[in-house]
Amino acid sequence: MSGPRRVFGIGLIGTGFMGQAHALAFREAPVVFPDGPGTRLEMVADLDPAAAARTAERFGFSRSTGDWRSLVADPRIDVVAIATPNFLHKEMTLAALRAGKAVYCEKPMAPTLDDAREMAAAADEVGMPGLVGYNYLRSPAVALAARLVEEGVIGTVTFFRGLAEEDYMADAGTPFSWRCRRDIAGSGALGDLGSHAIGLALRLAGPVERVVADLDTVVPARPAPPEGELRERRDGTGGMASGPPRAVENEDIAQCLLRFASGVCGQITASRVAWGRKNRLAFEVHGTRGSIAFDQERMNELALFTAGSGRAEHNGFRTILTGPGHPPYGAFLPAAGHGLGYNHLKTVEVAHLLAGLAGTAEFFPTFRDALEVEKVLSAVLRSAAQGRWVALAEL
Numbered sequence: 568m569s570g571p572r573r574v575f576g577i578g579l580i581g582t583g584f585m586g587q588a589h590a591l592a593f594r595e596a597p598v599v600f601p602d603g604p605g606t607r608l609e610m611v612a613d614l615d616p617a618a619a620a621r622t623a624e625r626f627g628f629s630r631s632t633g634d635w636r637s638l639v640a641d642p643r644i645d646v647v648a649i650a651t652p653n654f655l656h657k658e659m660t661l662a663a664l665r666a667g668k669a670v671y672c673e674k675p676m677a678p679t680l681d682d683a684r685e686m687a688a689a690a691d692e693v694g695m696p697g698l699v700g701y702n703y704l705r706s707p708a709v710a711l712a713a714r715l716v717e718e719g720v721i722g723t724v725t726f727f728r729g730l731a732e733e734d735y736m737a738d739a740g741t742p743f744s745w746r747c748r749r750d751i752a753g754s755g756a757l758g759d760l761g762s763h764a765i766g767l768a769l770r771l772a773g774p775v776e777r778v779v780a781d782l783d784t785v786v787p788a789r790p791a792p793p794e795g796e797l798r799e800r801r802d803g804t805g806g807m808a809s810g811p812p813r814a815v816e817n818e819d820i821a822q823c824l825l826r827f828a829s830g831v832c833g834q835i836t837a838s839r840v841a842w843g844r845k846n847r848l849a850f851e852v853h854g855t856r857g858s859i860a861f862d863q864e865r866m867n868e869l870a871l872f873t874a875g876s877g878r879a880e881h882n883g884f885r886t887i888l889t890g891p892g893h894p895p896y897g898a899f900l901p902a903a904g905h906g907l908g909y910n911h912l913k914t915v916e917v918a919h920l921l922a923g924l925a926g927t928a929e930f931f932p933t934f935r936d937a938l939e940v941e942k943v944l945s946a947v948l949r950s951a952a953q954g955r956w957v958a959l960a961e962l
């Protein structure tokens with residue numbers, strides 16, 4: 568790299584599951600990608616100031632705060648990373664954009680399509696495209712799948728199936744959480760998990776034209792979380808007292824049929840109550856000459872079947888183990904088959920964000936790109952409510 572290294576001041580809001588992943592990635596990206604920009608870890612914000620202080624100390628951020636607005640206003644911060652419950656994304660994004668910051672926001676963008684549209688419009692207005700946390704698009708195996716499709720290795724695409732299954736709420740005794748609230752989360756398994764499958768569908772099979780969907784809430788009420796253990800106490804809504812079971816407000820399972828703009832048909836299923844499935848973010852793409860299959864639980868493998876290659880009795884799916892030939896694997900490891908993990912995807916995502924800010928990469932997926940996922944989410948909800956096919960053009 569010629570000239571002095573660009574360095575961006577980082578502010579991170581949220582210290583939960585994703586906050587920790589972001590913090591690690593902001594540390595790692597400049598080390599793993601030494602030719603890219605650097606980071607100056609400035610500040611962590613959380614509604615719980617002690618949690619903010621702990622995360623700041625642990626990951627090497629200089630300061631912490633219990634007030635995210637002071638983080639957004641801080642002149643040493645160039646990038647605001649938003650890793651809070653979904654209903655806060657819009658307010659935080661708008662404030663950060665108005666303060667002239669770059670925004671890196673977790674998915675889904677917001678509980679409603681209108682909110683997501685407002686975020687994308689605000690980003691357009693200030694000329695800051697935003698980056699949304701669809702980290703699975705960073706996977707070497709997914710990139711390989713996209714390349715195989717683009718190169719026509721499986722012929723013309725005829726079908727896409729996406730699954731997003733986990734069991735984090737399969738136990739009916741798992742307490743009610745912010746993810747069960749419509750005002751905070753928006754949809755349930757659909758937005759939380761299905762959004763990733765939709766992001767992959769858009770990447771591999773192109774824009775969606777219409778959907779027909781069905782939803783189910785198999786655990787209609789959940790125990791209120793015990794006092795003192797409430798993540799909800801920290802979500803800005805004042806918390807909920809422990810007490811009688813609380814009605815779950817969104818779906819545990821979403822399934823839908825899709826018709827892509829290309830004319831290809833497909834399916835998406837999302838479930839947060841699929842016992843035994845830990846992160847089965849899986850897809851199959853079928854084509855006129857072959858098929859590709861992927862499962863995030865085995866994220867270092869891609870299965871490829873090509874028709875007519877060799878004797879029929881020997882022909883089957885072959886497993887390709889990712890390696891340095893499948894970028895950006897080689898940034899981490901020089902040898903194939905040793906394997907990347909989830910956090911590496913976040914590191915790649917952050918490296919991409921920094922390169923985008925330095926003008927050496929195109930931001931992807933921007934708020935505009937992620938809005939296409941939000942439209943599918945919204946169409947699925949409308950279709951399930953009205954029992955009919957819904958075209959995205961209606962929204």
Ligand SMILES: NC(=O)c1ccc[n+]([C@@H]2O[C@H](COP(=O)([O-])OP(=O)(O)OC[C@H]3O[C@@H](n4cnc5c(N)ncnc54)[C@H](O)[C@@H]3O)[C@@H](O)[C@H]2O)c1
Nearest residue numbers: 581582583584585613614650651653673674700801802803
């Ligand atoms: N990209 C992915 O793979 C992925 C995975 C999990 C979650 N997510 C997304 O990340 C976001 C956060 O999810 P999570 O699992 O980390 O949730 P979490 O409940 O583990 O953490 C949320 C954090 O936000 C903090 N917070 C709440 N209100 C706040 C406020 N007003 N000011 C400052 N901090 C506040 C909480 O204290 C907590 O630290 C969600 O949008 C979720 O959909 C993305």
